[in-house]
Amino acid sequence: MAILEVKGIEKSFEDTHVLKNINFSLEKGEVMAIIGSSGSGKTTLLRCLNFLERPDKGSIIVNNEVIFDATNPSTQKESELRKKRLHFGLVFQNFNLFPQYTVLKNVTLAAELLAKERPDYKQNKKAITEEIQERAKMLLAQVGLSDKLDFYPHMISGGQQQRVAIARALALEPDILCFDEPTSALDPELTGEVLKVIKNLAERDTTMIIVTHEMDFARDVADRVIFMDDGVIVEQGSPQEVFGNPKEERTKQFLARYNKT
Amino acid sequence: MNEISVIISRLSESFLLNCKLFALTLIFSLPLGLLIAFGSMSRFRPLRWLVRTFVWIIRGTPLMLQLIIMFFGPGLLGLSFSWPGGASGRFIAATVAFIINYACYFSEIYRGGIESIPKGQYEAGQVLGMTKPQIFFHVTLLQVIKRIIPPVGNEVMTLVKDTSLARIIANKEIIMMAGEYTNKGLIWPLFATGIYFLVFIGVLTILFNWLEKKLSYFRT
Numbered sequence: 001m002a003i004l005e006v007k008g009i010e011k012s013f014e015d016t017h018v019l020k021n022i023n024f025s026l027e028k029g030e031v032m033a034i035i036g037s038s039g040s041g042k043t044t045l046l047r048c049l050n051f052l053e054r055p056d057k058g059s060i061i062v063n064n065e066v067i068f069d070a071t072n073p074s075t076q077k078e079s080e081l082r083k084k085r086l087h088f089g090l091v092f093q094n095f096n097l098f099p100q101y102t103v104l105k106n107v108t109l110a111a112e113l114l115a116k117e118r119p120d121y122k123q124n125k126k127a128i129t130e131e132i133q134e135r136a137k138m139l140l141a142q143v144g145l146s147d148k149l150d151f152y153p154h155m156i157s158g159g160q161q162q163r164v165a166i167a168r169a170l171a172l173e174p175d176i177l178c179f180d181e182p183t184s185a186l187d188p189e190l191t192g193e194v195l196k197v198i199k200n201l202a203e204r205d206t207t208m209i210i211v212t213h214e215m216d217f218a219r220d221v222a223d224r225v226i227f228m229d230d231g232v233i234v235e236q237g238s239p240q241e242v243f244g245n246p247k248e249e250r251t252k253q254f255l256a257r258y259n260k261t
Numbered sequence: 262m263n264e265i266s267v268i269i270s271r272l273s274e275s276f277l278l279n280c281k282l283f284a285l286t287l288i289f290s291l292p293l294g295l296l297i298a299f300g301s302m303s304r305f306r307p308l309r310w311l312v313r314t315f316v317w318i319i320r321g322t323p324l325m326l327q328l329i330i331m332f333f334g335p336g337l338l339g340l341s342f343s344w345p346g347g348a349s350g351r352f353i354a355a356t357v358a359f360i361i362n363y364a365c366y367f368s369e370i371y372r373g374g375i376e377s378i379p380k381g382q383y384e385a386g387q388v389l390g391m392t393k394p395q396i397f398f399h400v401t402l403l404q405v406i407k408r409i410i411p412p413v414g415n416e417v418m419t420l421v422k423d424t425s426l427a428r429i430i431a432n433k434e435i436i437m438m439a440g441e442y443t444n445k446g447l448i449w450p451l452f453a454t455g456i457y458f459l460v461f462i463g464v465l466t467i468l469f470n471w472l473e474k475k476l477s478y479f480r481t
Contacts, residue, residue, distance in 0.1 A: 050388050086390045096385035100403045100479040109399060110389035154480040172389060 001064075003028040003207055004176055009058035011044055018044045020231040022058070026176065026224075029205035033212055033222035033239075037254060041231040042211045046178050049209070050090045051081045062087045062175060089174030093181045095161045097153040097168070104149040107136040107168045114172070132171075139167040143197050159190030163197055170201075177201070179210040195221075215258050219243050227251045268442065268450050275438035276457050278352070279424040282434070286359040286420060293360060294367025301372055319365040324358070325429050331358040332430040348433070355427040359420075366416055374409040375401065378481075407476040414469035421461050 002025040009022040018041045026032055034042045047053045049060065051068070054076065060068040067084040069075045075084075097106050111132045115121055121128060140146055143163040145156075153161055162182055169177055179198065183191035195217050202208065202221050212218050218225055218239065225242040227235045227250075235242055235251045246252050300312035319327070332354040335342050344350035378401050386396035428437035439451040 052384055052387065082387075082390055082392065085388060088388070090388040092381060092385065094381060096379075096381035098382070098385070098400055099481050100407075110386075110391060113395050113399065114390055152479050168389070 001028070002026060002061075003030075003063060005061040006049070007059045007061070009045070009048055009055045009060070011041075011048060011053060011055050018231050019048065019055070022233060024226060024233065024236065026207060026209065028207055030223045031202045031206075031208045031210065031221055032224045032226060033210050033218035034226045034228060035212065035215065035218055035242075035254075036228035036234075040228040042228050043180055045228070046090070046180050046209065046211055049176075049178060050088050051085045052090075086172055087175045089169035089172060089177040091162070091165050091169050091177070091179045091182050094185045095153075095158070095165045097161055097164055099153050102150050102152060103140065103145060103156070103164050104133070104136055106153070106164055107139060107171050108132050110168070111136070111171050136167070136171055139170050140164070142170075142200075143167050144193075157190060158186045159193045162186065162194045166194075166197055166201075176207045176209060179208065179212070181211055181213060183212070183214060215243070215255075227254065229254065268447075269453070272435055272438055272450060272453060272457070275433055276435040276454075278427070278432060278434045279421075279457075280461075282352070282356060282359060282424045282427055282432075283421055285356050286363055286424075287417065289360045290363035290367055293364035295371055297364055297368035298371035298375065301368060302375070316365045316368060319362055320369075324362050324423060325426050327362055328355055328358045328426060328429050331355075351430050351432050352427075355430060355432050359423070359427075363416065363420060367413070370409050370412045370416065371405070373412075374405040377408055378404055403476070404481045407479070407481060410469060410473050410476070414465070417469075418462050418465055421465065422458055 004026040006022055006024050009019055010017075011019040022041075022045060024032075034045065036042050044053060048055045055068065055070055057070045059066055059070065062084075066072075066075065067087060068081070074080070098109065101109060112129065115128050115132065118128070137146070137149065140149060143166055145160060145163055145167070148156055148160060148164075153164070156164070166182075182198065183194050186194065191214070195214065198208070198210065198217075199221050210218070210222070220239075222239050224236060225239050226233050227242060227246075227248075229250050235246060235248045241247075242251065243255065246255060297312060297316065300308055301316060303309045303312070332344065332351065334340075335344070344354050382400055382404070383396055386400045391399070425434050425436040427434050428440075431437075435454045435457060436451070439454050442448075442450040
C-alpha cells in the first residue's frame with residue numbers, strides 16, 4: 001500500500017509554470033531520489049509536499065487520507081496544514097538550525113511546543129518532557145553527535161549541523177522524510193558523514209524523498225529514481241533502469257553531462 | 262547653603278524631569294513601536310500604506326515642531342479636548358509627543374531586524390509544525406533582539422539628549438533651568454548640564470555593552 005500518492009500537482013509562480021502534472025506514489029520504507037538540473041522543479045516539488053508552497057492543482061494523499069486537495073478549500077486552512085505537514089519532515093540545504101539554542105534544544109523544541117497541545121500535558125509535564133529529552137538524545141546518538149549536546153550551532157561544522165537538522169526532523173516522527181540537496185552547502189570532505197547518516201536511515205526502512213546532485217549516492221541508496229526536467233517527470237524507475245539504461249533522450253543528455261564532470 | 266550648592270540642587274531637581282520623560286517614553290514607545298512595525302509589514306495594503314505614511318510624517322518633521330503642535334494643536338483647532346492646566350499638562354503633552362516620535366523610529370529598527378532574519382528560520386519552524394506566534398517568540402525574537410541592540414542603543418542615547426527639547430513647551434527641564442542663570446549672566450550652570458547627560462549616557466553605554474555581551478553566546 002502506498003504511503004504517499006501525489007496526483008496531478010501543478011504550480012506556477014507568476015508566468016513561470018514550475019510543476020506540470022506531477023504524479024507519483026511512494027511505498028512505505030521506500031527511498032526515492034529526485035534528480036535533474038537546477039530549475040527543473042525538484043525543490044519546488046519538495047516544498048509543495050511540505051506546504052511551504054501551495055500547489056495550484058492536484059492532491060496529496062498520505063496513508064489513504066487526502067491531506068491536500070487544491071479543489072477543496074477546507075484542506076488548505078493554515079491551521080489544518082500545520083498539523084498535516086507533520087506527516088512530512090524536511091531537511092534543508094542550508095540546515096536552518098536555530099542559532100540561539102543548543103544542539104539538544106534544537107531537536108527538542110518543536111516536540112516540546114507540540115506537547116503543550118496534548119490534553120494530558122499539565123498532569124504529565126515532567127514525564128513528557130523527559131521522554132522528549134531521551135528521544136532527542138537517542139536520535140543525536142544515532143547521528144553520532146552524543147558529545148555535542150550542549151554546543152551551539154556556530155560551534156560545530158556544517159556536516160555536524162546538517163546531522164543535527166536530520167535528528168531535529170526525525171524527532172517529530174514524520175512518515176516521510178524529505179531532503180532538499182542535503183549536501184550542496186557542504187565542503188566536499190563533509191558530505192560523506194551526512195550521506196552516511198542518510199544511508200543508515202535507508203537501511204532502517206525510513207521512507208525518504210531525496211533531492212540530490214550526488215548521482216553516485218542516488219544510485220547507491222535509492223529504490224527509485226525520478227528524473228525531472230522543466231517541471232515534468234521525464235522518467236522514473238529503479239536506479240539500474242534510470243542510470244544504466246535511460247529511455248528518454250533528455251535523461252541521457254543529463255546523465256552524460258554529469259558523467260563528464 | 263552657598264550659591265553653588267543651591268544651583269546644583271536646582272539643576273539636579275530639574276534633571277529629574279528629563280529622567281521621567283526618558284523613562285515614560287521608553288516604557289511606552291518600545292512596545293508601541295512593535296505594533297507600528299507589524300502595521301508597516303502588514304499584508305493588508307491600506308493599513309501598510311497608512312502606517313508607512315504616518316511614520317514618514319513623524320520622521321519627516323522636527324520633534325520640536327511636533328511638541329508645539331501636540332501642545333497647542335487641540336486649542337488652535339478648536340477641539341473640545343484640551344491638556345490639563347499647568348505644569349502637568351505641559352509634561353503630559355511632551356510625553357505623548359515623545360512616545361509617538363520614538364515609537365516610529367523604533368518601529369523602523371524592528372522592521373529592519375525582523376526582515377533581516379533569514380526566511381529559512383521561519384520555514385524551519387513551519388515544517389516543524391510551529392504556529393506563527395510560536396515561531397515569532399521561540400525562534401526569531403531573540404535573534405531580532407540581538408541584531409537590533411546597537412541601533413536601539415543609539416536611539417535610546419539620542420532620547421536622553423532629546424528630552425531637553427521639552428523646554429519648547431515650557432517644561433522646566435535642566436537646560437531651561439540653566440538658561441535662567443545664563444539670563445542673569447551666570448554661564449557655568451549651562452556647561453554643568455553637560456555632565457549630567459554625560460554620566461547618564463555613560464551608564465547606558467555600560468548597560469548596552471553588557472546586553473550585547475549577554476547575547477554573544479550565539480551567532481546569527
